[in-house]
Amino acid sequence: GAVVSQHPSRVICKSGTSVKIECRSLDFQATTMFWYRQFPKQSLMLMATSNEGSKATYEQGVEKDKFLINHASLTLSTLTVTSAHPEDSSFYICSAPRGSGYGYTFGSGTRLTVV
């Protein structure tokens, strides 16, 4: 149980375009979703925390107008990378707490390449 489905797994887009990444909780309600970014050979860095029905909380240095997060339902959170540039190329991963107070479920990640 407690599965988070993340799509797409890979996407290549042109500079200046926008890309939407979806994370769906399949068998539980995710009131909170964490969005991470991971550059090659580096750790996961938290970008933002989305909460169902309210505005996302962004970490310092993350542009909220560039990385749009929507958490409109208890089972879906989306991250949209707007006006993508090659430096946005990275591995994006979502994660939701399981609600038991302990444990997190991670999506399988999205490899974004901006050309």
Place this chain on the structure above:
Amino acid sequence: GESVGLHLPTLSVQEGDNSIINCAYSNSASDYFIWYKQESGKGPQFIIDIRSNMDKRQGQRVTVLLNKTVKHLSLQIAATQPGDSAVYFCAERVGNEKLTFGTGTRLTIIP
């Protein structure tokens, strides 16, 4: 906290031997810790967790040790197998559900 660098620390272990991966965490108020395994191109996979009121927890072939005095966490993998080759991350949580990840260690099992 630990700095994030361009090169992961690496550990090479002979197949069948035991491995120990270490992690220094940053916040003395962290109440929950998790070890994750990440294979190339995939999301983190849960290995084992431990709460701050414990100092040791065992799973199947894995043991996590927590030393709050020096803010140190370790993951011991017994009888390593080729499938254990991956990058291992520790993560800490401070109260509000947000996880902070450590730098990571690349474990390579030598056949």
